[in-house]
Amino acid sequence: MNVFQQDPVDYYGSRFLAVLIVAGIALVLYSLIRYRGRAAGPVPWGVLLAGVAVLPILVTSAGTVLALQRAERVEFCASCHLTMKPFVDDMKNPKSGSLASLHYANRYIADNQCYVCHTSYGLFGTFEAKKEGLHDVFAYYTRSFHLPVKLKHPYPNGDCLKCHGESVKWLASHADFKDQVFSGELSCLQCHAVKTPAHSVALLK
């Protein structure tokens, strides 16, 4: 997390969610103890509907917004230790020399570094990534994944170009072959992975 900038969604979202959860639990417990499953009249029904329907819906909606936000964090990636920890360790090691490490150490990418390099922009980029991510989490906890971890699709140039592609500096230094790079004939990694691989991890088998 960035020390100099609070994330408003997480800051207010998590407090709001906490209040909703506490209120919901209190209402349900009150109704269970007070009415023990009998409901007659508007007050018991009101308490019941609030505790069992209204608040849970609010909790899941607010929670989903927060979940989408938190799923972008590096710590979140790291929570699947067995598969992701080597990549996180490498990125946070300033001596590694990998692309991920260079971008992290110099904060070329300020926050959520894994997420930023591994999602495509566009309307459904982040949605797509999260859908696939949910699938991967399932595979992780059911231990139905295979090492070494590989990308599902070849890494798209667009994910680098979204930052570099319109930079004057980059356009100048890559003028000779930028068309092939834009069209995807030539991958950034074909040249750059030689000196600076995306990640320097001894891949687990």
Place this chain on the structure above:
Amino acid sequence: MELNSPLSKRLLIAAQVLALIVYAAALQFLIHTTGGTLFVFTTAAPVLIAVAMIMLGGVLVHHYRRSHSLFVFATFEPGQIVFRQGDEGDCAYFIHSGEVEVLQEEGGKQKPVAVLGKGEYFGEASLIGSAPRNATVRAASRTRAAVLGKDNFLTLLSLMPATQEDVMQRVKERAMKQAAR
């Protein structure tokens, strides 16, 4: 099925337990966000909420239909409980055939206080006073009764003053009899 029958009670309690599970999953995700807690919260919670709401809706519709029912015939087998003392009242019963026993419960014991037969009615008292059932009623023989929901029962009374007087008289008599015991 009576309002607040064991089934409807169980459904309401189950729905509340499901809601508690949703809150617990949300709390776990909030405090300790990992792939696992996020996955459980975002995928299981909506399903649990949907199930809880279906349970709640079922009971709500049942309650509504009961208290609005218009002379639905119901049959009770010998020994079957029509309603229990202390239950919430939602219907009055008009006996078409058969007999029922009225039982007063005291300290866990059931004392028979009356037997009602064809042409008589019961269950009206808690509709007028909105108090819980003041006795347990059990079918003594195979009994067919017309069931009138609370709302319709009260409408009937307000439309027919003669019936109202008759019913009020009966409620009073029964109350005095009970007080005398």
